[in-house]
Amino acid sequence: MRVLVVENYQNTGLGNVGAALAEAKAELDVRRPYLGEELPSDASQHDALVMFGGGQNALADDTHPYFPALLDLIRDFEARDRSVLGICLGSQLLARAFGGTNQVGGATEFGWCGVTLTEAAKSDAVLGAMPVAFPIFQWHDDTFSLPPGAVRLAGSMVAENQAFRLGRAVYAFQFHFEADRAVVNHWSTAFAETVAARWPDWPQRLEAETARNGALADQSGLAIARAWVATI
Structure with a gap:
């Protein structure tokens, strides 16, 4: 199993x-195109694609000129029926790739927040075993409309579209189910200035919120990750 991992920002973590x-x-093939590393021309050498988040928005072709090539690559993976996973910015790029509309700003969530699964999620291969509602880490300002043909799988009070599936195994997740407690602690340090500018009380809240939500979110996130990997 050879998986292409596209990192869109420094210090994101798997x-x-x-x-x-x-x-x-x-076997992971990690590419960092924001540092100038080249993307594959097509999906022929990989069994799956994973795309992580970033501070940029999904329409930022001027500062991230590799985006159009990445969108073509996403579509090639889908056309070959190969599993795709997009998280946060990755989900927004997935929406864009298949005809959704990206909304920049107006949908801010940060910290462990509740998400609720849709009726369609009950029979979904990745989310079907999850509880209807659970806390999971969020860090985003943007959102998107569903692409044509997408199955909406989850939403929240702030962002109606928190997860969707296209076809058999193309999955978009706005929420950071990859972010276990170790990742959240790392982000809280690595991006301390950014966080402090917007949520200055986060260092004081972190310990209590971790105690309240961290273990369940870690359990949920790993279950989702394992279920998605099983689609490859």
């Missing part, structure tokens, strides 16, 4: 997704 891929003994 978290629960990395753990599930390691359990499956997947």
Whole structure:
């Protein structure tokens, strides 16, 4: 199993997704196109694609000129019926790739927040075993409309579209189910200035929120990651 991992920002981390891929003994091909690393021309050499988040928005072709090539690559993976996973910015790029509309701003969530699954999620291969509602880590300002043909799988009070599936195994997740407690602690340090500018009380809240939500969110995130890896 050879999996292409596209990192769109520094210090993102693989978290629960990395753990599930390691359990499956997947070979990871990690590309960092924001640093100028080249993307593959097509999906022929990989069994699956994972795309992580970033501080940029999904329409930022001017500052991230690799986006159009990444959109073509996403569509090629889908056309070959190969599993695709997009998280946060990755989900927004998935929506864009298949005709959804990206909304920049107006949908801010940060910290562990509740998401609720839709009726369609009950029979979904990745989310079908999950509880109807659970806390999971969020960090985003943007959102999107569903692409034509997408199955809506989850929403929240702030962002109606928190997860969707296209076809058999193309999955978009706005929420950061990969972000276990170790990743959240790392982000809280690595992006301390960014966080402090917007949520100055976060260092004081972190310990209590971790105690309240961290263990359940870690369990949920790893379950989702394992279920997605099983689609490859």
